[in-house]
Amino acid sequence: QVMSQALTPLQRQVADGIVKFICRGNYDKALGTLNYMAGTLPPAQESALRRTLRRLQRTNKTLDSLPAYKTLLQQLPDLDGSVVRRMDTHIPRDVLGEIYEQLLAHNFDEFQAKLQHLQRIEYNVIRQTLVLYEHCTKLKAAQRALDRHQLMSGIRLELYILYTLLLLIGIYLVSFFF
Structure with missing residues (x-):
């Protein structure tokens, strides 16, 4: 942690941003940030980052290319793939x-x-979060359906009571006239 602690707040922010992009497989964005902020990090560290990023780009192993990621999208077909790509798990600063x-x-x-x-x-x-999201969505839909059913049952009961009252009033009025 010696090198990392010696960084200024701006350098730490740039390094954290680049590492986040790397962790998520966004090597092009990481290299773009490194190029945009060229000269911000110590030269030896910037050079090491640049070499690593170029090698990572050549391996082309991004989150999207993981077989498990593709399986995830097939298992949860109702989800838009961009939702998964935009999902960011929190990576603590010390990590x-x-x-x-x-x-x-x-x-x-x-x-x-x-x-x-x-x-x-x-x-x-991400997968477990999406599975939880899917279950919550289904639970919400079931709750809405149950609420609608109960509302309809309540309306039927109210109509039955109203019909009964009208019938009783009708019988009373008919008996009053006769």
Whole structure:
């Protein structure tokens, strides 16, 4: 954590943003941010990030390319894929710092293995959240249907009571006239 702690707040923000993009498989956005903020990070760190990002781009292993991700979209066909892509799990700042340190300290293969593990964890969190969302949506729909049914039952009961009252009043009026 020595390198990461030595960063200024702006450098820390840039590094965190780049690491978030990397963790989510958005290597183009990470490289774009690095290019846009060129000169912000220490030169050796910027160079190491750039090399790692170029290698990650060549491997082309993004979250979208994970077989599990495609399976997820098939299992939840009612969901728009963009909803999944926009979903961000929260990565705590200290974890981002650790990942940044590992990115700078490890060789590429070690870092890539750790990154893929992190992406699988994120995928599972997203998947479980979406399954929960799907269940909540179905529960809401069932609750609305139940409410409508109860409302209709209530209206039927009220109509029955009203009909009975009208019948009684009618009988009373008929008996009054005769």
